[in-house]
Amino acid sequence: MAIFTNKTQIRVRYAETDKMGYCYHANYIAYFEVGRAECLRDLGMSYREMEDTGILMPVTEMSVKYLKPAFYDEVLSVRTTITQVPSVRMFFDYEITNDKMELITQASSTLVFMNAQTRRPMPPPKRLLKALDPVAV
Amino acid sequence: MAIFTNKTQIRVRYAETDKMGYCYHANYIAYFEVGRAECLRDLGMSYREMEDTGILMPVTEMSVKYLKPAFYDEVLSVRTTITQVPSVRMFFDYEITNDKMELITQASSTLVFMNAQTRRPMPPPKRLLKALDPVAV
Amino acid sequence: MAIFTNKTQIRVRYAETDKMGYCYHANYIAYFEVGRAECLRDLGMSYREMEDTGILMPVTEMSVKYLKPAFYDEVLSVRTTITQVPSVRMFFDYEITNDKMELITQASSTLVFMNAQTRRPMPPPKRLLKALDPVAV
């Protein structure tokens, strides 16, 4: 179940293609990161701001299904979904569609909130929780 | 069960670090590709050669567990394992250990054999099957 | 002297930062490529289209001055300038400014028009010449 969704557009760069003529599969991982960043920005707390307040969010799990290739210069839509209120962990789902509206990639990832100083797990910032669940917090 | 294993060493480049001070998580995906290439080379059929004979191997699934970070200039060991004789699909497992011998990443991926001309799935090259299963083929 | 100019905005991705906390210097090269692509699109002939008609444009020279660093999540402005009507070679100049309007990078590059089949140099497409110099062609 989605509790928050962001949709961002990314154009495939020449740098991101490979000799197969496809967008190289590792580059989607960076696209997902852009999706997360825009999702958090929409929630009123950019990831840059989060790092500036001493919270890092390393990725601990990532799984991707590549359904169809993406090509140079295509404008992809990255739909990033938050499926539950985060605790120490935060989950994101992703769907990428191409400019023909075909679903080409599905993915999900787990991140942890980490104290930048101690490099230990920590609870999510109150402001983020409030943005995601205005009633409960 | 492993039917073939390759171990390759990769040193983390500065280009691959991020502002967290870690090896950026998408770069492991390229390390796995290097692992696969060395694995196939060991089997007597390099991936370059495979493409030269008209066979592409796009990745269709990838899942990664990031257990510990990797750092700049560390020499990582990528252990790539083939777990079964391939059909149209080929499965690879990966384990990365750092220079303290700690397991830092576990992953698995699915690839398909694809005709470069038609971009349709196809059976694996006989030579590869023979290398993996000298008796059965 | 500028005969055509395009201005494009690019946000620095986390993937593009390094452990120094800066945008890694090789990534600007990909930003310049985005600038060129948008410049050509503005001229009515996208680089994708050019490749589709059998013309490749490899880079043969590139020089960059890094004046100030760029940081994660900054929105950079890439100004791409065509300084002369191309022959077999095409020249582009670049200036990147950060969101404080500071000039952070200056660069120039040379590309050649290359026949995709023969991989030999060739003259630029008429359509591009016409777009750049409506009178002369």
Add this chain to the structure above:
Amino acid sequence: MAIFTNKTQIRVRYAETDKMGYCYHANYIAYFEVGRAECLRDLGMSYREMEDTGILMPVTEMSVKYLKPAFYDEVLSVRTTITQVPSVRMFFDYEITNDKMELITQASSTLVFMNAQTRRPMPPPKRLLKALDPVAV
């Protein structure tokens, strides 16, 4: 004039190719960085160690001539040359040859020694100077 030279081998990864079938031109910049790192390691002071002692070396200028393309799976030789004893600036030249011994890329770069805390320029570490010029220092 060379006062120190290192030669390092790098195999082109699939991740580094582009749809032209070449090693994408920005990736050489990362190869040069690997060359510098190996050069400094040879001199007895790895770049990792230098950063650990609070010295960063950002790149301030880079210029590259792309003479011939590099291809997937080729083993390239990166020859990195220090041409003079560094002051606040350090200069490196680079030559890349492919496995047919053809010179494919020539480049040069300028870096500065920078205090990691203050982010101000500083003189090079004595140990590096000594390694480069045992008599003078």
